[in-house]
Amino acid sequence: MKLVKKALGIVAIGMAALALTACGKGSANNDSSKPVHLTWYIDGTPQKDLKKVNKAVNKYIEPKYNVTVTLNQIDWGEYDQKMGTLANSGQKYDLAFSCSWLQSYNYLNNARKGSFLDITKYVDDSSKLKGAINKNFWKGATIDGKLYGVPAQKEISATEFFVWNKALVDKYNIPYKKIQTYAQLEPWLKEVKEKEGITPWFVNESYSNPTEFDQLAVTDGFDLEGNKNKVIDRYDTKKFQSKVKTMRDFVKKGYVNKDASLVTANDVVGRKWLVSSTQMSPLDTATIKDTWKTDVVVSPMTDSVVTNSSATGGTTVIGANTDHPKEAFKLLKAVNTDPKLMNMLAYGIEGVHYKKTGKDTIKWMSAHERYTVPFYMFGNYFNLYHQDGASADEWKILKKYNEDAKASPALGFSFDTSKVTSQIAAMQNVDSEFKKTLNTGSVDPETALANRDKKMKAAGSEKVINELQSQYNKWKKSNK
Amino acid sequence: MVNQKNKKKTNFRETFKKNRPLFILSLPGIIWFAIFSYLPMFAILVAFKHFKLNGNFIHSFITSDWAGFDNFKFLFSSGDAALIIRNTLLYNIVFIILNIVIPLIVALAINEIFNKQLSKLYQSVLFIPYFLSMVVVSYVVFAFLDPTSGFFNAVLSMFGHKPIQFYMEPKYWPFILTTVQVWKNIGYNMIIFLAAICGLDKSYYEAAMLDGASKWQQTKSITLPMLTPVLVMLLIMAVGGIFRTDFGLFYQVPKNSGALISVTQTIDTYIYRGLTSMGDIGLSSAGGLLQSVVGFVLVVITNGIVKKYDRSQSLF
Amino acid sequence: MKDEKKTLGESLNRFGRVTPKSNRILTILLGILSFLSVVPFILVAIISFSSSMSIKKYGYSFFPKQWSLEAYQTVFADGQIFKSFGYSLVITVIGTIIGVFLMSTYAYTLSRKTYAYRGFLNKFSVMPMLFSGGMIGSYIVVINILQLRNSIWSLILPLCMSTFSIMVLRTFYQMSVPDALIESAYIDGASEWQIYFKIILPLSLPGLATIALFLTLGYWNDWLSALLYIDDNKIVPLQYLLIKMQNNVEFLSTNTSVGVAQTGNLPTETIRMAVVVVSTLPVLIAYPFFQKYFIGGLTVGAVKE
Structure with a gap:
């Protein structure tokens, strides 16, 4: 007991010390004539020329916007953990990249938790920014009626595409554009397997037999091909069940690789295959070709759907504890509305990393490899110049694609999980037990689906479904 | 007053x-x-x-x-709580025993072999696995167990057996995980024993030799009793971690295979799988605190039992 | 004296060691065990010397179809690996020295039965093994209170003590330093510092070497501190370099939706394995330095000069 007391004493001293350091910080510099300095965290492999580009960016933005910035690029594999710790410990920073596919630094959870600054007012006051970005992006980034970030205007939907090996498509004259269902696919798998002697369909562990569905809690959500207002487990939909059953059949027939649940997407390199799949934008074909080292053609597996999660695939947020909210927003707005700034951030310095070949077309120079960053770390794609080889109307295509994508009925609704955290934790575990094996046809789907259902119910899925449904109904009513 | x-x-x-x-x-x-x-x-x-x-x-x-104890609820809400605790405890008990017994035997043996050059070489080599991160270990294990091109299945097929789908068959994994764990950590505790043996007072042995005691007798009646403080210390320390598991061993080595969850799910993997998507530090701290409290209680009990027998050997 | 001891030792030699037959059996068994320990590392080394295309095509093999030095060329082409090695070395050496000092003094006082605060300090050092403030707690202390962001000390200080090593050392002191020795020194008028430096330290070399080795391993293998406390890749120790590669590969191959923008730059498997080899070898080379304090225990004890 004595020990506990002493330990508590030490803890108390520690907290006092902490409070002191926390209070000791002076107030922000209010001298408006001096440029304000901002820090900005972005995700991705640190680029050799980042400092150089950063300098050029500052040279451009300092006179124009009266701010300067330090870009901090953190490696893919550690960004999530590092930013999560930064946020949870209440550190100060100005701008950062967040999105729906990160875990600790996930957009929705951190916005809810208070890690990000509420920028609703700023955005509402800026019609230029608001108008520049498709309204569905704004809807998807809205949480309980508030905005916490500016989504990068890229492809709005996270659609899975069939990726076809072009050589074989040409050889067998496969009408790939018309193939969407497994039934349409089967005859071609059969023919290519027989004639080429290969396992035609390469499936990897992350494959999920996509259907048009908006998952909001584990696998529960709204079926966009069924009753759009009723919460259901995706694994209970007919379409999904028939897909996994066919998948199992394909594995048995040798159309799909047997080790699917153990291989990752990159393992496709070096194998012989006819078709595979990945989530991508319709414009990404060239990149796929580069990474898979095969000439490919692609076609979507499902219609494109806009969900909260797909609309926040790349979002820039302002840290809640920033000293310079106004200036941070000013820069964020500039990135999305000032083409010169966006091009500089995304492509590097003109005359160093690229050269202009026309009004809005460019060609890479050799220093390009010293600065390649994902553009969605910054902002609006539609302000970007066209790279060599890209079609001049690529942004028109993307714009149309985004406008045509079906919005989920739950776009703009976000589930508050605080009442059902235990159930969700348990369900996540059940899901990870069955996810890979079921989706890759590694186990008998009948028994696995039944088992999963039993375990999901034991984990409390009904409570989660009811909670989700009632929150959704309430939201729907107030948003009529 | x-x-x-x-x-x-x-x-x-x-x-x-x-x-x-x-x-x-x-x-x-x-x-x-x-x-x-x-x-x-x-x-x-x-x-x-x-x-x-x-x-x-x-x-x-x-x-x-x-929140009161709200954050702790998720640890017990799963229908699998019993299984998870069973796995965690059983693996740890086996690990604690093997991680003391095997390194001790190896240390004693290394000390005895005549060729000292060889003895030094063995020592260094036994330490190598400790340096491979679990990610690298998981690649190596996969190279052996891969259903299509794994070395192990290659040998099986040479003898006309059908290949085993290791990553789908839970029954092999308690054995595989235990082997990997012991294999990886053998060098670490061995060093402690070697150093302890080295520091023992030589005069006992001289006396024993004068009495004509054989090496085995010396080991049994001098070395082992004199090493008990080390054994007891290692035991108490290990007991403190009985609710914790090496995440890499139980998550990365089985390649996060869902089919194996009945034998690979421990408290740490459960917390990881359940919480990563929520990013709630209240919940994850609760998980860690529970592990600490269980460890604390068991350490106090073990220490108390030791104290009863020999005060000088207790940890505190 | 020396001669006498030697003859005594020699005459007793047949009791001082196992029989030749047992020796052979033990040597063979240990040989097998060592072989099993080294095989995976050999595999890793072979992969690092294979061509990455043959790994992609045929998987891992002890007899690769194509040998290649490409991985090492890439690893060494970039000056980063030398810088990282330098940082790892500095951190490990400084950290080990500080750690040995802190832990040996602390553990020594714990081993002294006459020390009044012994009981409390024992518990004081056991608690942190069981309860820890977790990542957030440490992060706030290192970054906000100590203000060590981007400082090499953030990679050294948080790791220089561990309950485990203190307890190992305390047990060693208790086993190898007889109380009578300290008492007699005390009576002779030696101060506590003199006792510690002149009597205790020389007697407990195997114990010190053990914890020095553990500290060395701890520092050499640490990467989490660098991940958390260092921004902008200012200090990238060797292990952290390796973990970076592994984490990136892991992340990008499981998050395919991230956009394929940068996967082209991913280090190949052979490069990662080459870094494993490069980061492991220095410690294996350093090992004999510690080893001389453990080896030569019992059997040569009687004839040791």
Whole structure:
């Protein structure tokens, strides 16, 4: 007991010390004539020329916007953990990249938790920014009626595409554009397997037999091909069940690789295959070709759907504890509305990393490899110049694609999980037990689906479904 | 009253004066523990909060609502709680025993072989696995067990057996995981035993040799009894971690295969799988605190039992 | 004296060691065990010397179809690996020295039965093994209180003590330093510092070497501190370099939706394995330095000069 007391004493001293350091910080510099300095965290492999580009960016933005910035690029594999710790410990920073596919630094959870600054007012006051970005992006980034970030205007939907090996498509004259269902696919798998002697369909562990569905809690959500207002487990939909059953059949027939649940997407390199799949934008074909080292053609597996999660695939947020909210927003707005700034951030310095070949077309120079960053770390794609080889109307295509994508009925609704955290934790575990094996046809789907259902119910899925449904109904009513 | 207080004070002062030299020796360590272990401990209390950020951490902490034991519920809500605890405890008990017994035997043997050059070589080599991170180990294990091109299945097929789908068959994994764990850590505890043997007082052995005791007799009646303090210490320390598991071993080595979950799910993997998508530090602290409390209780019990038999060998 | 001891030792030699037959059996068994320990590392080394295309095509093999030095060329072409090695070395050496000092003094006072605060300090050092403030707690202490962001000390200080090593050392002191020795020194008028430096330290070399080795391993293998406390890749120790590669590969191959923008730059498997080899070898080379304090225990004890 004595020990506990002493330990508590030490803890108390520690907290006092902490409070002191926390209070000791002076107030922000209010001298408006001096440029304000901002820090900005972005995700991705640190680029050799980042400092150089950063300098050029500052040279451009300092006179124009009266701010300067330090870009901090953190490696893919550690960004999530590092930013999560930064946020949870209440550190100060100005701008950062967040999105729906990160875990600790996930957009929705951190916005809810208070890690990000509420920028609703700023955005509402800026019609230029608001108008520049498709309204569905704004809807998807809205949480309980508030905005916490500016989504990068890229492809709005996270659609899975069939990726076809072009050589074989040409050889067998496969009408790939018309193939969407497994039934349409089967005859071609059969023919290519027989004639080429290969396992035609390469499936990897992350494959999920996509259907048009908006998952909001584990696998529960709204079926966009069924009753759009009723919460259901995706694994209970007919379409999904028939897909996994066919998948199992394909594995048995040798159309799909047997080790699917153990291989990752990159393992496709070096194998012989006819078709595979990945989530991508319709414009990404060239990149796929580069990474898979095969000439490919692609076609979507499902219609494109806009969900909260797909609309926040790349979002820039302002840290809640920033000293310079106004200036941070000013820069964020500039990135999305000032083409010169966006091009500089995304492509590097003109005359160093690229050269202009026309009004809005460019060609890479050799220093390009010293600065390649994902553009969605910054902002609006539609302000970007066209790279060599890209079609001049690529942004028109993307714009149309985004406008045509079906919005989920739950776009703009976000589930508050605080009442059902235990159930969700348990369900996540059940899901990870069955996810890979079921989706890759590694186990008998009948028994696995039944088992999963039993375990999901034991984990409390009904409570989660009811909670989700009632929150959704309430939201729907107030948003009529 | 005043008198008593004064007396206490002088007593304290006297004791301090008498112990000052030793106290000064231990002071740097005390300061280190205070700063790097005790100061961060305030964060444990987050386990009892619905943590929401609001300004800096301390301010956020103060303004967040108390959660009572709410954050702990998720640990017990799963239908698999019994299985998870069983796995965690069984694996750890096996690991504790094997990680003491095997390194001890190896250390004794390494000490005995005639060829000292060889003995040195063995020692270094046995340490190598400790250096491979679990990710690398998981690649190596996969190279052996891969259903299509794994070495192990290649051998099986040479003898006309059908390949085994290791990553789909739970029954092999308790054995595989135990082997990997022991294999990886053999060198570490072995060093402690080697150093301990080296530090033993030689005169006992000289006496025993004069009496004509064989090597085995010497080991049994001198070495092992003299090593008990080390054994007991290692045991108590290991018991403190009985609710913790090596995440890499149970998650990365089985390649996060869902089919194996019945034998690979431990408290740490359950927390990881359940919580990563939520990013709630209140919940994850609760998980860690539970592991600590169980470890603490067991350490106190074990230590108490040891104390009963031999005070000098207890940890505290 | 020396001679006498030697003859005594020699005459007793047949009791001082196992029989030749047992020796052979033990040597063979240990040989098998060592072989099993080294095989995976050999595999890793072979992969690092294979061509990455043959790994992609045929998987891992002890007899690769194509040998290649490409991985090492890439690893060494970039000056980063030398810088990282330098940082790892500095951190490990400084950290080990500080750690040995802190832990040996602390553990020594714990081993002294006459020390009044012994009981409390024992518990004081056991608690942190069981309860820890977790990542957030440490992060706030290192970054906000000590203000060590981007400082090499943030990679050294938080790791220089561990309850485990203190307890190992305390047990060693208790086993190898007889109380009578300290008492007699005390009576002779030696101060606590003199006792510690002149009597205790020389007697407990195997114990010190053990914890020095553990500290060395701890520092050499640490990467989390660098991940948390260092921004902008200012200090990238060797292990952290390796973990970076592994984490990136892991992340990008499981998050395919991230956009394929940068997967082209991913280090190949052979490069990662080459870094494993490069980061492991220095410690294996350093090992004999510690080893001389453990080896030569019992059997040569009687004839040791």
